[in-house]
Amino acid sequence: MKALFEGIIPSVNYHLWEPCNMRCKFCFAPFYDAKKLLPKGHLPKEKSLELIQRIADFGFQKITFAGGEPTLCPWISELIAFAKEKGLTTMLVTNGTRLTEEFLNSNKNHLDWIILSIDSADDETNINSGRAVTGKTPVSLQSYKIFIDAIKKHRYRLKINTVVHRLNYKELLLELINYAQPERWKVFQVLPIKGENDLHITDFIINDFEFNHFISNHRQLKEEGILISEDNSEMKNSYVMIDPAGRFYTNKKGMQEYSSPILETGIKAAYDQMEYSFMNFKKRGGLYAWKKAI
Numbered sequence: 001m002k003a004l005f006e007g008i009i010p011s012v013n014y015h016l017w018e019p020c021n022m023r024c025k026f027c028f029a030p031f032y033d034a035k036k037l038l039p040k041g042h043l044p045k046e047k048s049l050e051l052i053q054r055i056a057d058f059g060f061q062k063i064t065f066a067g068g069e070p071t072l073c074p075w076i077s078e079l080i081a082f083a084k085e086k087g088l089t090t091m092l093v094t095n096g097t098r099l100t101e102e103f104l105n106s107n108k109n110h111l112d113w114i115i116l117s118i119d120s121a122d123d124e125t126n127i128n129s130g131r132a133v134t135g136k137t138p139v140s141l142q143s144y145k146i147f148i149d150a151i152k153k154h155r156y157r158l159k160i161n162t163v164v165h166r167l168n169y170k171e172l173l174l175e176l177i178n179y180a181q182p183e184r185w186k187v188f189q190v191l192p193i194k195g196e197n198d199l200h201i202t203d204f205i206i207n208d209f210e211f212n213h214f215i216s217n218h219r220q221l222k223e224e225g226i227l228i229s230e231d232n233s234e235m236k237n238s239y240v241m242i243d244p245a246g247r248f249y250t251n252k253k254g255m256q257e258y259s260s261p262i263l264e265t266g267i268k269a270a271y272d273q274m275e276y277s278f279m280n281f282k283k284r285g286g287l288y289a290w291k292k293a294i
């Protein structure tokens, strides 16, 4: 695998499309801008494959497929397999609802990590935040455990992502996390992004004190190095993200700003337009042993 230019963040999140079966009211990934650019709001399969080729050629080491809900994309497995073939460590962020036995079985040789998004074990909280199928049907605690069992049965590495907001910052998720035993539990302070999640965000914003309340309620996991917390300032400009239209984007000013399309401009020139911070990436613990143990 090619070495990256010095100071370039080695992992990339590819938000390949916007469609999702959940309706989280704080979601910062509706990608309105991509819809203005492309009729379907996302690249077709062939262009996504070309993009992954560029990502690998550039020297990125890890790709995280995200959305929307990436398992809704009919060609997601082809993208994962192609990325793996190109030598990348592969990850998938999912709300879990479409992790069928068939999906888990057919991707297990190409997909290294599954990142399960779980904010709450309480049905009412999940319905009120929109983290529920069509905004109405939440995933029960029992169903989350079934997802986790299935992920482990197929020997994927497991990470859990949790967004902390006004409705769940007092909640204790210890039972679920202890059951799941993820290698990493990423805990994010809900992030307002202008133009993306303005409509409901004031109902969800929490201050640093409230965010730290959640963290200190789970401090043992923090001390063990399982819980990795990210407040709003740590999240800004420390993620290399690609939108469904194939452009890098950054949220450093609290809104999405986009590069030129990577397939037109070239990946280095597009990356340089973003001024991502490698230092912030390192500071938030972005470098860790993500390669699958053989």
Ligand code: SF4
Residues within 6 Å of the ligand: 020, 021, 022, 023, 024, 026, 027, 028, 029, 067, 068, 069, 095, 117, 131
């Ligand atoms: S599951 Fe993820 S992509 Fe879907 S609405 Fe919720 S935050 Fe957005």
